Amino acid sequence: MELSQRRTSLLLLLLFLVFKIVFQFTVVNPAYGLHRDEYLHLDMGYHLAAGYLSVPPFTAFSSLLIRWLGGGEFWVRFFPALYGALTMVIIWRMVRFLGGGLYAQALALSVFVCSAFSRLNVLYQPNSFDVLIWALICWLMMRYLQSLQGKWLLWVGVVTGIGLLNKYTVAVLVAGWLLALLLSSHRRIFREKDLYLGGLIALILAAPNLIWQIQQGFPVLHHMNELAATQLVLVNRMDFVVDQFVYFLGGAFLIVAALVGLLFYWPYRLYRVVLLMYVLVILLLVYMRAKSYYGLGLYPVLIAFGCAYWERVFRNGWSRYLRVLWLAIVVIPFVYLLNVMFPVLSPEKAQEKGHKFAALGMLRWEDGKSHVLPQDFADMLGWKEASQLVMQAWQRIPEQARKNTLVICDNYGEAGALNYYNRGQMPAAVSFSADYVYWFPRLDTLQYIVLLGKEPSEAYRPLIGRTEVVGAVQDTLAREYGSSVYLLSELSPQVPVLLQKGVQMKQQSYRWKQGGR
Structure with missing residues (x-):
């Protein structure tokens, strides 16, 4: 590639990356706060550990970095946008690797931006980094298939290990790759020592979290079982399949193009194992009743194949003049649905x-x-209102009694939001939900309880001398609408005893063996 072409290529890529990051900030109306999951993830930065009930430890260290940067919403939104931008760089490289030109690269990044990936990159969750990891693994495997150099397998091990510290679903991708390679002409890879060295590297990197899981009784298994029983059981398998194309709106034809190209286009024969891997992973996710977006990490590589193939199909004769049409088909439906896909409107x-x-x-x-x-x-509404109500309750407590006050919430979103908005002004809130059950303070002396959520349960009511209703969340569109703030005082000595017992029982329920699972 000539120097002028390289400059043009780099400039175009930079324009896409800048647009991507800026775009992620502009599609969130200021009326919305952070998402309930984001508050939990940010709180993990104050409780660093080798593992958590809901996610591996990578998110906690990202949250620590966000805290060092000031902890504002700008930085919370910046990191998923950054991970999306880095995924675009990988797609750019993939397209070039497959022989695609600037048009194919621009088309590929347009598909990425004008799809569910941009919605995914709005929220500070493990998903954006997970997609980046999946894309990078597929890119490294393409490099291995093309060169048969073992170093790429070692890098796959490094990336897999890091990925396992972010989200366990990367194991599904690795399983799909291994099975696809075993069923293909590339099965000779299993005679490569670098494959096993890469696996060892991944295991070593993931070992701290694995050790933590063993010590804690594999709470991840409890979490997965609870997720399957409460959410995944409601997943319609056919909806999962349909969503894989709905996610790309007008760009879905390029996903189909990738599948066709991998199946019939002779220059892609070396990479047909990618198609087999895709089918196996999709089947596995369908069997697991996984949520539709769990499979999004498969598509950066398909976008690259589809756009490189599409450029070749329409590169000669009059068909070249259709290139603007393909971009329009990708972009226009996305623009039309922009205010539906994102919280742009109030x-x-x-x-x-x-x-x-x-x-x-x-x-x-x-x-x-x-x-x-x-x-x-x-899930992005009502949090500031709830935090202000809790602060009102806190200010009613005599100053000398505040050190003996517990702030407790019905769910992790409430606890995380209180800690985000009120941290430093009152004790950290806790909950019997998610990881907060591990973060309870000492309960030796307890004079007041600030409760956010439903009124005290029947077991506690006889032990509470005074219950004062401070207020309730009035935002009817918030998921927390109606959640009330109670100030509880004149507590029986049995209250901290029961709370401590409840904490121990909840922690035990997270242990797979003791939980009877």
Whole structure:
């Protein structure tokens, strides 16, 4: 590639990357706060460990970095946008590796931006980094298949190990690759010592979390079982398959092009194992009743194949003039649905356009029921209001008694939000939900309880001398609508005893063996 072409290529890539990062900030209306999961993930940065109930430790260390940078919403949104941008760099390299030119590269990045990936990159969750890891593993495997150099397998081991410290689903991709290689003409890879060295590297990198899981009784198995029983059981397998194409809107034809190219295009014969891997992973996810977005990490490599192949099909004669059309087909539907796919509109405006969300199936929550806003949107509302109500309750407590006060919430979103907005002004909130059960303070002396959520249970009511209702979340569009703040005082000495017993029982329930699973 000549110097001028390289400069043009680099400039185009940089423009896409800058646009991508800026775009992720512009598609969130200021009326929305952070998502409930984001508050939990940020709190992990204050409780560094080798593992957690809900995710491996990578997210916690990312949260620590965000805290060092000031902890503002800008940095919370920056990192998923950055991971999306880095995934685009990998796609760019893949397309070039497959012989694609600037048009194919631009088309590929347009597909990435104009798809569910951009929605995924809005939230600070392990998913954006997970997609980056999947894309990088596929890129390294392509390099190995082309060169048969063992160093690429060692790098696969490094990336897999890091990926396992972020999200365990990378194991599904690795399983799909291994089975696909075994069933293909590339099965000679199993005679390569570097394959096993790469596996050893991955195991060593993931070892701290594995040791933590063993010590804690494999809480991940409890979490997976609970997820399967409460959420995945509601997943429709056919919806999963359909969503794999719906996620790409107008760009879905390029995913089909990738499948066709891998199957019939002779220059791609070396990489047909990618198609087999894709089918096996999809079948495995369908069998597991996985959520539709669990498979998104498969598509960066397919986008690269599809766009490189499409450019070749339409590179000669009059068909070259259709190139603008293909870009339009990718971009226009995305622009049309922009205010539906993202929290661009205010919550009230979004409610008015409920028919658009309903048409895309976005009003169906994980409980299997339809609501007035998409679940992700509703999960970004009401947190500041709840935090302000809890602060009002806190200020009613006599100063000398504040050190003997417990702040407790019904769920991890509430606890995380209180800690995000009120940290440093009051004790850290806890909950019997998610990882917060490991973060309870000492309960030796207890004079006051600030409770956010439902009223105290029947077991506690006789032990509470005074219950004062401070207020309730009034935002009807928030998922936390109606959650009340209670100030509990004149507590029986039995209250901390029961709380401590409840904490121990909850922690024990997370242990796979003791949990009876």
